[in-house]
Amino acid sequence: MVTDAPDGAGPGGAAITLPQSAGQALLETVARQARLVPVPVSLTSLVIASAVRDKIAVPILLAWLAGTIGMQLFRAWYMPRLAADTARGDAERLALAGRVSLVNGCIHASSVLAFPWLELTERALVTMVLVGLTSGVVVSGSLFRAFSAPILGMLALQWSLVSSPELADWSRWGVSGLIVFLYLLLQRLANDTGAAVAETFTIRRREVSLRRDLQDLNERLKVALEQAQAANRAKTRFLASASHDLRQPLHALLLFTAALSVRRLDPKSQEIAARIDDATQALAHELDTLLDVSKLDAGIVRVNRETLDPVAVAARLVETMGPLAQRKGVSLALAMGPGLRVDTDRTLIERVLRNLLDNAIKYTEQGSVVLGGRRDGAWVALSVTDTGRGIPVAEQERIFEEFYQIDNPERDRQRGLGLGLAIVRRLVGLLGGELALESEPGRGSTFTLRLPAAPDARPVPDAPLAAHRRTLGGLHVLVVDDEASVRLGTSLLLEGLGCRVSVARGTDEAVEVAARDAPDIVLADLRLRGDDTGVRAVAALRRVRPGLPALLISGDTAPDRLREAERAGLALLHKPVPADALAQGISDALAGAGATRAG
Amino acid sequence: MLVLLVDDHALFRSGMRMLLSDLDESVDFVEAASVEEIGADLRPDLVLLDLNLRGVSGAGAFARVRELLPEATVVALSGEEDPVLIRGVIEDGAAGFIPKASTPGVMIGALRLVLAGGVYLPPAVLGAPSPSTARAGREPDRGDALSALTPRQLDALLLAVRGKSNKRIARELDLSEGTVKQHLSAAFRVLGVSNRTEAVYATAELGLAPIARHGH
Numbered sequence A: 001m002v003t004d005a006p007d008g009a010g011p012g013g014a015a016i017t018l019p020q021s022a023g024q025a026l027l028e029t030v031a032r033q034a035r036l037v038p039v040p041v042s043l044t045s046l047v048i049a050s051a052v053r054d055k056i057a058v059p060i061l062l063a064w065l066a067g068t069i070g071m072q073l074f075r076a077w078y079m080p081r082l083a084a085d086t087a088r089g090d091a092e093r094l095a096l097a098g099r100v101s102l103v104n105g106c107i108h109a110s111s112v113l114a115f116p117w118l119e120l121t122e123r124a125l126v127t128m129v130l131v132g133l134t135s136g137v138v139v140s141g142s143l144f145r146a147f148s149a150p151i152l153g154m155l156a157l158q159w160s161l162v163s164s165p166e167l168a169d170w171s172r173w174g175v176s177g178l179i180v181f182l183y184l185l186l187q188r189l190a191n192d193t194g195a196a197v198a199e200t201f202t203i204r205r206r207e208v209s210l211r212r213d214l215q216d217l218n219e220r221l222k223v224a225l226e227q228a229q230a231a232n233r234a235k236t237r238f239l240a241s242a243s244h245d246l247r248q249p250l251h252a253l254l255l256f257t258a259a260l261s262v263r264r265l266d267p268k269s270q271e272i273a274a275r276i277d278d279a280t281q282a283l284a285h286e287l288d289t290l291l292d293v294s295k296l297d298a299g300i301v302r303v304n305r306e307t308l309d310p311v312a313v314a315a316r317l318v319e320t321m322g323p324l325a326q327r328k329g330v331s332l333a334l335a336m337g338p339g340l341r342v343d344t345d346r347t348l349i350e351r352v353l354r355n356l357l358d359n360a361i362k363y364t365e366q367g368s369v370v371l372g373g374r375r376d377g378a379w380v381a382l383s384v385t386d387t388g389r390g391i392p393v394a395e396q397e398r399i400f401e402e403f404y405q406i407d408n409p410e411r412d413r414q415r416g417l418g419l420g421l422a423i424v425r426r427l428v429g430l431l432g433g434e435l436a437l438e439s440e441p442g443r444g445s446t447f448t449l450r451l452p453a454a455p456d457a458r459p460v461p462d463a464p465l466a467a468h469r470r471t472l473g474g475l476h477v478l479v480v481d482d483e484a485s486v487r488l489g490t491s492l493l494l495e496g497l498g499c500r501v502s503v504a505r506g507t508d509e510a511v512e513v514a515a516r517d518a519p520d521i522v523l524a525d526l527r528l529r530g531d532d533t534g535v536r537a538v539a540a541l542r543r544v545r546p547g548l549p550a551l552l553i554s555g556d557t558a559p560d561r562l563r564e565a566e567r568a569g570l571a572l573l574h575k576p577v578p579a580d581a582l583a584q585g586i587s588d589a590l591a592g593a594g595a596t597r598a599g
Numbered sequence B: 001m002l003v004l005l006v007d008d009h010a011l012f013r014s015g016m017r018m019l020l021s022d023l024d025e026s027v028d029f030v031e032a033a034s035v036e037e038i039g040a041d042l043r044p045d046l047v048l049l050d051l052n053l054r055g056v057s058g059a060g061a062f063a064r065v066r067e068l069l070p071e072a073t074v075v076a077l078s079g080e081e082d083p084v085l086i087r088g089v090i091e092d093g094a095a096g097f098i099p100k101a102s103t104p105g106v107m108i109g110a111l112r113l114v115l116a117g118g119v120y121l122p123p124a125v126l127g128a129p130s131p132s133t134a135r136a137g138r139e140p141d142r143g144d145a146l147s148a149l150t151p152r153q154l155d156a157l158l159l160a161v162r163g164k165s166n167k168r169i170a171r172e173l174d175l176s177e178g179t180v181k182q183h184l185s186a187a188f189r190v191l192g193v194s195n196r197t198e199a200v201y202a203t204a205e206l207g208l209a210p211i212a213r214h215g216h
Helices: A022-036 A038-051 A058-084 A090-117 A120-161 A169-261 A267-298 A310-328 A346-362 A420-431 A463-472 A484-496 A507-516 A534-544 A559-567 A579-598 B010-023 B058-068 B083-091 B104-115 B123-127 B131-136 B142-146 B151-161 B166-173 B177-191 B196-206
Strands: A305-308 A330-336 A342-345 A367-376 A379-386 A434-440 A444-452 A476-480 A500-504 A521-525 A550-554 A571-574 B002-006 B028-032 B046-050 B073-078 B097-099
Touching: A022 A038, A022 A058, A022 A090, A022 A120, A022 A169, A038 A058, A038 A120, A058 A090, A090 A120, A120 A169, A169 A267, A169 B010, A169 B104, A267 A420, A305 A310, A305 A346, A310 A330, A310 A346, A310 A367, A310 A379, A330 A346, A330 A484, A342 A346, A342 A444, A346 A367, A346 A379, A346 A420, A346 A444, A367 A484, A420 A434, A420 A444, A476 A484, A476 A507, A476 A534, A484 A500, A484 A521, A500 A507, A507 A521, A507 A534, A521 A534, A521 A579, A534 A550, A534 A559, A550 A579, A571 A579, B002 B010, B010 B028, B010 B104, B046 B058, B046 B104, B058 B073, B058 B083, B073 B083, B083 B097, B083 B123, B083 B196, B097 B104, B123 B196, B151 B166, B151 B177, B151 B196, B166 B177, B177 B196
Parallel strands: A330 A367, A476 A500, A476 A521, A521 A550, A550 A571, B002 B028, B002 B046, B046 B073, B073 B097
Antiparallel strands: A305 A342, A367 A379, A379 A444, A434 A444
16 A cells, blocks of 8 residues: 655655565565564463473483574574575575574474374374474465475474374375375465565565655756746846846947937938937837846736726827827727726736737728727726737737737848737736737637726726716717728717617718618717718708708818818817717717807 | 036046037036045035945935935936936936936037936836826927026026025025926926925926026
8 A cells, every 4th residue: 555655754764664575575574574473482382392301311401402492593693694685686685594493394294203202182283283383384385385385394294204193194194195185275375475475575576666656756847847947047047147238338329329419410321320320219119128028027017006997098099009000001000998907017017018009900900990988897998909800729829929010031130129028918917907819810800808806995086087078978889980980989989988879881881871760969980981981971861951060070180071071160089089078079079069059 | 507427437427527628618527536525615516426326325315315416407327227226316306317328419518408408318218108298188288388487497497407405596596496396396396296206307408598598
């Protein structure tokens, strides 16, 4: 039976001791037995000697007693030494032990030579004692024969040869036969015992070696783990100090570039200075990114939690990243209702969202990127949805790895280092949030960041928005936009403001929807599919419902477009429209329409 | 105007020397590689202090410089742009913080502002509403409100955000300390702030510099 080793017992520790071999185990058993038996065996011999003292000459009797007792003392002394002498082979020592057993057996057997001078009861006593002794040796397995064969052989012989007036010959022969039968039986038992001991030994040995292997393996795993952790720490330290040291000359370079830029330069030199400026800033950005990763890995980034409204962070991001999206011809929209509260770090959450937006814009060639936010039970879910190329399922795990970029085998540096999402993964872990990715190649991707919602007990004051929310509650808004993602984003935003929202793709659909369910206000994208426009949609709707308040929303700032809106007498909001600006715009449009109607 | 740059990086010091001499010809520039190297009889008007020095650095270096040069305005420079670090040095009396990783354009603007006696803080830390505005519930319209301050109140405010003690302000403006305290509490009220640190943030946000008023 395997018992649990005490904690901390090393391989080969004191917890596990086992004889080296089955032979050794047998020798040890015999040695133990040899130390135990001298007293009882000697007493038994004394009993026999005193029983027959009248029949046998005293010198013979004393010699026999001396032989028996001497042999017991010799065995008690010799057998433990033999067992301990592991330098000698098992076979050799077992042969020696066998010889000792044989001599011992012969000495015991010699008492049977006295049978002719003994009475029947005395013979029976001697027989009983000797049979008892031999059956006790069954546990000695292979040594049984050497000890028992002389004794039982002599007994069988004497019982058959020495006659007795009190016992019929056939009875004596019967006893003799019984002794032979007993010998065979005991021999069989001894063999079985020997085999069982050997088998038990093998099994135990296997268990012990298994346990040692396990302990060994455990030890090696621990060492390997420590090495891996040490290597990781060393890597982090290296990265941190390398990027720190590299930043020193970079900061100087930034200053030199600045110094160059304030000097009067000829156009060619100016162009060179501008290129140096670009290169330096790209280098600074990539080093910062590397340093961010190493800092996050080193666990030295602190989380400064505060209760904040993610709309404030998101609106600023959408504002600062708008130009980047615009250059790519991708629309960037904010779809986040007010009243969301998260306990998080303002700087870190902004980095997460900026990296996600940056990534979305980078991989979207046309269409839109929407930064959304909504309450989801005990969570606040912030999401970045794009209509980009999407991410195949097989790549969805790998994109969070360092330096991994889809479709960028040439490692085009314009696409950065591929660390953005690796940083996101680390930051989300640090903030105690969850990040999920849903994506379909060719359709787009949604990254959703879930953060625990802050208890409403500490509301961030937000008076102006709250006022809009009251006035906009229950308002039915018709959103006309040909982009599905914008329709969805704007709907979410308006629903967040307490409005009821219907959507339409273009002028025809808008008129249809309005006929079924009259809107209180219409929000139309300036440019719709084909030659359809927001101005045309508003005009068509106003034919059905004159004086319907309307707002135009546009992502493009082309002057003729703006003039078009102006001519139509419609207010124009520029994308991305933050929640409060939209709320304000709607309020103004409603107030304006009311004033017009009143006047 | 004497500007002292304390930075252990020689290349950065030479870059700063070139840039400052181009930005303002009236600037005299001295450098030190460590706080220990600052000359005993040096009396700079402005100290640009790198917070990541070898040996004594960070808050320790800052405290040492304030002790050595109690009259100087100290602006912190650092490669790290940690909001907590920045708030810490402002609380300790710094008159601004310029990230070393600033783009050349930003660096030029920040140095111009600082040379003119204004306060520069990176936009990232200004974006976060200060605790006082969160309490007030809305951003007060500071730009307009400032015009309500008397020239004396504005002077006291600008000296305070540059890290001067009330006693120093009183001496420079030739006023009693009690009057300085009154001027400052009036200015803080107008800015919607409750202490000097918040006043530094508010001033940086306004990009306020006393150029016209002092005519340096």
